[in-house]
Amino acid sequence: MTSFVPRWIPSLALVAALVVAVPGAALAKTEIHFWHAMTGQLSQALAEQARQFNDSQTEYEVKPLRKGNYAETLTAAIAAYRQRNPPHIVQVFEVGTQTMLLSGAVHPVHELMRQHEIRVNWDDFIKPVVGYYTKDGKLYSMPYNSSTPILYYNKDAFKKAGLDPEKPPKTWKDVEAYARKIIGAGAAKCGFSTGWPSWTMVENMHATHDQPFATKNNGFGGVEGVELLINREFGQKHIGALAAWQKDHVYSYGGRAGAADPRFVNGDCAIYIQSSALIGGFTRSVKFDWGTGELPHWGAPYKKATSIIGGATLWVLKGKPDAEYRGVARFLEFLARPEQQMWWHVNTGYLAISNTAVRNLEQGYHFVRNPKQYTAFAQLTGLPPMAPRAMQEKKAAPARPERVATPNSSGLRLGNFVQIRDAIESELENVFAGKKSVKQGLDDAVAKSNALLKEFAATNKP
């Protein structure tokens, strides 16, 4: 019988036993479940960050799991929480912030770090980002992927229309004039289009013009009695202009979220206003020469204020054994490190959000080599519109910051915000289609939103 068994079989068995034993040791690592909504290249970048963290220590293993889009991920986390088996970390989009804050289901990040005595210098983080997720001076969730809307423009179309391809429009009057030239020259079918209509054209327009979006300090001052203010003079002026331009293709409504992205990519629209996070995608997919600029402004009498962010943060859910939260805290601290911030920014196009990371990027000539990436930082923080290093090289005098940070530009905190955006975009569509007057559409959007805010206040008494 022995003759049939080669000699190496026993040693093979030993190796097999070892192989089985090693993953056994790995299993002893505490698993940290991280539910997210990133797709494609972004999802790969996230997985890479988790892998780097897992390799950097031996106690914890972060396991990322994609649960669908933002809304689906949140719904899944809620269902899991209700069944008392939540993930440790869930990625929630900015509009879900108020829901999460009042849920009673989260460990505030600030407290979590203090409990586990893990120091993160939150003062080093960019104010408009951290402020969006801070309550009573305490940070509740870990900012992860943040972006802000900027202006993209087709340099080839600008050239064809006789415009200076290095000068993106700065005011809405420029936008209109450029658009008419571009259409007149046949350089594109439409002047400009927009992504995320409520975010870019209503929320951020109010912020950058220092106009209140909602009462009670844009909702930061409480839940009860908050009402929208977007149907006032400024809202009517801006949406009225868009509705008028819609008629002769100066503006062309292209749908919600990223539905209009192809209209810029395929050259239909020469100017596009959309999240800064698309720089990476456009770099790969756009075949013509293009550039970025800051959001256009209506000029005096409105102040020029900073823009507000979009994106998502990481929330820590209650309901797991206490000991496991140490691993969560360590992972969040890992993500907060400047080198991780820089890596994330370079690989995804989302903003690096600590000042140290931004400074390091600047030192490494990142913005000189990637001027498009700088636009969002300038607009969000009020920095000069050109990176300091690039100015040095051009021997230009450093410009004064053009934008001021005001309470109106510090973010929005509204309950039922997802439905409010839906209500606003619905009414914008009615206005652009000519079904309702500008005033009527905005009034209806406000009435619907106010009912949603009232509903939220009734259900979520803090």
Next chain:
Amino acid sequence: MKRTVFRGRLLPYLLVLPQVAVTIVFFFWPAAKSLWLSLYKSSPFGGRDVYVGLENFRALLTTPEYYDSVVNSFVFAGGVTGLSVLGGLVVAGLANQKIRGLAVYRTALLWPYGIAPAIAGIIFLFIFHPAYGILPYVVSFVTAYEFNWLLKGWVAMTLVVVATAWTHLGYNIAFFLAGLQGVPDSLLEAASVDGAGGVRRFTAIVLPLLSPVTFYLVVVNMVSAFFGSFGVIHAVTHGGPGGATEIMVYKLWKDGFIGLNLGSSAAQSVILMAIVIGLTMLQFRVAEKKVTY
């Protein structure tokens, strides 16, 4: 005739138990749960359920958007049912002829039914999207007409009706084909001998004989359009523009799963349930009288 007689009283109950259990767990229990939820306002993460009586219903019945979604549902379900049943009948009639390659045609005609509604939506999106669809692109060469359903409500509605009807089509064709083959040739021949033309033969003989199938398909398509037609709308229009394609089932999903307003969502599902039960009963009461089995 041989009759099977079960000995003992337990066995028959045991045999129906699985079906009853499935019905209770997957139909009655969730329905009861929505009925209960519809009387509460509850915070998304749980822990705070406040009894509010009929407030959720009152809130719904006083918002114009809700009535819009009811009207949209009837337009949508009526359009889908009409188009897919009529279309199914016509195509089945064509496929019931003696033509070469019949088996291939018949198999191909069933394909749309095998396509998930969400995928069907994506296919239509690629054909009709104003920014990257092939059809608007081609149309723009021929005419100046701008095929933009991102702003035109009725165009968007037509699009989702056609797309949904297309997904139902294969199912309807299968049933009509089976029905048509059940029409005895002898009857048709006798009618021909009596001098009845093609149209007369169809209306006097084929249609009445098909009425049970037609009735069944109308009910099934209607219920499916009301309850299950979610994928196409979600993939193509998201209920827009301006709520023009927001049917009841889409609104209740959106309010419940995106808006996290569980109470209102449950109330909407209760109303939807009542409407569909009412419609089905009405169809059985009224239409069934005209059905000859």
